[in-house]
Amino acid sequence: MPFVNGTTFETRERRLRLPEMEGFIARWYARIRGTESQLAEFREQASHLTAGLPDGARVLEVASGPGYHAVEMARLGRFSVTGLDISRTFVDLASDHARRAGVSVDFREGDVSRMPFDADSFDLVVCQAAFKNFRRPVAALDEMHRVLRDGGVAVIQDMNRAVSGADIAREVRRMRLGGFNAFMTRRSLAMLRRRAYSPALFERLAAESAFRTCRITTDGIGLEVRLTKPVGSA
Numbered sequence: 443m444p445f446v447n448g449t450t451f452e453t454r455e456r457r458l459r460l461p462e463m464e465g466f467i468a469r470w471y472a473r474i475r476g477t478e479s480q481l482a483e484f485r486e487q488a489s490h491l492t493a494g495l496p497d498g499a500r501v502l503e504v505a506s507g508p509g510y511h512a513v514e515m516a517r518l519g520r521f522s523v524t525g526l527d528i529s530r531t532f533v534d535l536a537s538d539h540a541r542r543a544g545v546s547v548d549f550r551e552g553d554v555s556r557m558p559f560d561a562d563s564f565d566l567v568v569c570q571a572a573f574k575n576f577r578r579p580v581a582a583l584d585e586m587h588r589v590l591r592d593g594g595v596a597v598i599q600d601m602n603r604a605v606s607g608a609d610i611a612r613e614v615r616r617m618r619l620g621g622f623n624a625f626m627t628r629r630s631l632a633m634l635r636r637r638a639y640s641p642a643l644f645e646r647l648a649a650e651s652a653f654r655t656c657r658i659t660t661d662g663i664g665l666e667v668r669l670t671k672p673v674g675s676a
């Protein structure tokens with residue numbers, strides 16, 4: 443489906459390039475993302491997103507960053523959890539975090555648009571606060587579809603492009619960060635919003651992918667997209 447000027451999402455050059463999240467910036471992000479209130483949220487989301495999965499299910503978090511969410515899913519003790527991230531620093535930080543938490547998570551370095559996993563490997567794929575960063579969004583969706591088993595679901599949670607500056611300020615207050623970190627986070631979110639997708643854009647993106655359709659809900663500055671690989675689609 444055409445996006446702008448006859449190009450598609452997959453062929454469109456994403457003009458705003460983010461700096462790679464390595465070294466200092468990754469360690470800074472891990473610190474501001476690891477506050478008590480956010481860790482409590484990861485804990486809640488881990489239970490919520492995995493509800494209904496059978497014991498022994500295989501769960502993949504793509505763009506797992508510092509690994510907080512993957513570790514919370516592993517703490518539930520019922521699943522085999524894998525994390526994938528393109529940043530070496532994040533893979534190391536996440537592996538350390540899992541070790542300290544005393545849980546087993548297989549954190550791997552790799553690109554979401556060329557995942558180092560066999561087809562039909564996972565029951566659930568989760569991606570938080572990262573999809574807007576992907577340079578090849580349709581390839582990322584196609585890869586999620588490939589690695590999911592029939593009937594498996596990909597859940598993408600990210601910023602909603604259709605939010606206001608006031609919505610962002612409210613969200614940052616909720617994070618209870620100190621002055622400088624709050625300022626930096628507000629600025630980053632305002633910048634990141636320009637890369638994010640609105641629900642309408644996400645529907646068109648899904649239509650270009652192997653999933654074809656998706657279900658979208660919005661909440662605060664975020665949206666949640668659920669994409670199901672139908673049974674018998676292989």
Ligand SMILES: C[S@@+](CC[C@H](N)C(=O)[O-])C[C@H]1O[C@@H](n2cnc3c(N)ncnc32)[C@H](O)[C@@H]1O
Nearest residue numbers: 463505506507527528529553554570571572575
């Ligand atoms: C804003 S961080 C989010 C990290 C984590 N999901 C969270 O919620 O804290 C974005 C993440 O996407 C990762 N990333 C960006 N492009 C990627 C790609 N093509 N493949 C895998 N990971 C990618 C970055 O390294 C970074 O860890």
